[in-house]
Amino acid sequence: MADFLQLLIAGLATGAIYALAAIGFTLLWQTSQTINFAQGEFVMLPAFFALVAMHWFGLPFWLSALIAIGCAVILLGLVFKLVIVDPLIRQGVLPLVISTIAVGLLLKDGAKEAYSAEAHRFPSIFPDRLVDVLGVKISLAQLGVLAVALAAIAALQWFLAATSTGRQMQATAQNPGVARILGVRVERMVMLTFVLNAALAAVASLLISPIYLVKFSNGETLGLAAFVAAIVGGFNQVRGAIAGGLLVGVIDNLAGAYSGLIGVSSSYRQAVPLALLVLVILFRPQGLLGRREERSV
């Protein structure tokens, strides 16, 4: 039971990070039809920015982390929107989707060529100590990650629900045409979504890197987790992405530990979220919390 609780906390911690990546992915999809296949690389890259700041320029960790978030907002938010998405959306959704795949390759190989192909250790914000909570030993680092990720999610939810800008953003996500008629500055909201996505990805990157190490090829796993989380939760709902992220994180961790019990070899741990994806697509295609969408005419 104690083991189980430890695994659950660890799962929620990684799951909350996946949720951060999945929320941004969902928001982009809704506001601008940008299905960002480079989302995993968006989470992989900011940690490299921090590494560059620390190791090439000798800056302290906290400053490097802020710089990483800043660089992410500029490059993965503004530049991505202006240089990639804007020119390509005019050609249609498919060229844009293919371009995001190319962007993913570009970032992945760019990180490899510019920094290194090795996996790098990354400092954790929280001390790696175990604390005793009601007889269960829980990693402080994991609790910290969980707390930060949940705080980010809560702040985002508050922003979307309680501020005027947030509500305009939601209106844009639900129906850009109607939002425009209601006087929402749709272009600005879309831009803001890209910035928000980049910031969320950067936070996810800083949180996940002490756990997974920093490696150029991490985007594949992270991206897949984000896609699965978004689809499982219901891609048209922010809370769907949150639930999906947490679920994928927990299932991933439990599958790693209990794979023997359910008769799968631990080498198939990666396949468990995929199985979840397939089950959802088969039996609840709109996602666990999603609404059904009408086919548009």
Add this chain to the structure above:
Amino acid sequence: MRSGLAWAAVAVAVLALALAPLGLGRYDVYILTLWLVTAVAALGVNLIVGYAGQETLAQAAFLGIGAYTSALLAKAGVPFGLAFFAAGGISFAIGLAIGFPALRVQKHYLAFVTLAFSVFVWLVIRNEEWLTGGVMGLKDIERPSLFGASLRPHRLFFWFVLAIAAALTFAMWWLVRSPWGRAFTALRENPVRAESLGVNVRRYTLLAFAIGSAYGGFAGALYAPLVEFIDPAPFALGPSLLFLLMVVVGGSGSFAGPFVGAAVAVLLPEWLRFAESYYLLIYAALVILMMAFCPTGLVGLAGRLWSLRRRPARMAEDEGARALGEAKP
């Protein structure tokens, strides 16, 4: 007249290809054969992406399924012809099985499902050592023999692959000019309208995906005896993404696109040896530029330049500029 010329051009191209190995060394013939095999798989991707307007991120996985199927059957003593059709048939059936649930939901779900499938196939190939040899791979895959003569010599094997690739290319040409091909074009340009005209969009899309995947399987059945040793690496997600990008660079929706794209993907890295490590970067950047300025790919670009030369600039028709753009409902 025009189609007569086109046939003549095709005949000349095939003849030139058939004669090419006579002047080339062993390694160059190998690369040329690899180009043909890649082009066959890319033909399948083109059917899915360029004709049916879907995205597949699993062509390398189907290549792997075909390669392991044919290699394992060859080791079990099954004749190549049978193994070849088994590779295509299994890929077709798997294509139906994974395409069916994905296409029920909505556009772009096929991309996610094929993405997941790619990872899954790679895991199976790597983990099921008793069957696939795991990371050690399968060694000493025999090349087939024809009329009692072994096709082990590289030139003979090239001609063998050329003949099969030509047959598969012809079959694809025949398919896209059939009523099915017309339905594929219609459902890419405007699925809602196509559905209202009685076109069962879901079924046609599924068939396009399954047939395209079968081409991946066929290519795999040729790939295994070509390289004579297979391991999981070429069948991972990365190579699947490259298949999609190469078709787009070549010109998706144009019949010659996959051949051009495969040439860029297979032949260019050989010539660009100096740029080896930056190759992927250049390639990815090229794809983005291509999508932004010429979504019809290199074939479309060539067509545009050609018509610019022959006619005043304003007449240069942007044929198929919508090849990838979707009809806005």
Add this chain to the structure above:
Amino acid sequence: MSAVLEVRGIEKQFGGLRAVDGVSFDVRQGEIVGLIGPNGSGKSTLFNCILGQFEPTAGEVMLDGCRVTGLRPSQLNRLGVGRTFQLLQVFPRLTVRENLILAGQEHQGSMLGRLFGARDAGLSAEAERTIEFFRLAHLADARAGGLSYGQQKLLDVAMAFMAGPRLVLLDEPAGGVNLTMLADLRERLETVNRERGATFVVIEHNMEFVMALCSRILVLAEGRIIAEGKPHEVRRNPKVIEAYLGH
């Protein structure tokens, strides 16, 4: 005369918005029924519910007395129900002839038959007849994308008639079409109706066009039918005048 189409209590709700609110009507064999109403009154949504594009929240659609609610648009089309859309929808990269052949090809034989059987058996001849009928002969081999708006509109309508449907639902066929073309279109529609006995339901904003073409008019406002009758009756109905000018 028996009803070709019976619509029974169709409702369609989008979130909190009730776009169609309990609509019932019959269309008899050979009728041309007009469906008019202010913008946003639910006309197109009603069409989409009838044609399987949307799943209605409640209600039934019967074709020749058989329940067809929930069928997919392609299935309905193969049962002899054609349609056009409010916005122009032809396949720009196919030629006029190919557009028409495509519109007919799914109505005969099996999937495998279409692939391996004789190509376009009989379809070319039918496409030729349709091309003649809609006076598109000089454009038969032109790509649809290169045609003028009016010509594309004509092709759009021609495609809906390609497979000899019994019932055709036209969503604003006259929208954006110039006057000469308009008279031509009306005359073509009347001829199909007379000669082939095809039945139409037409959504239209061009009152002159709809009043001249239709034998009966339904008026929709805020998702409900508020008036029904012959063109001259509807024109004088105070409720209709209020709905259009109203509030």
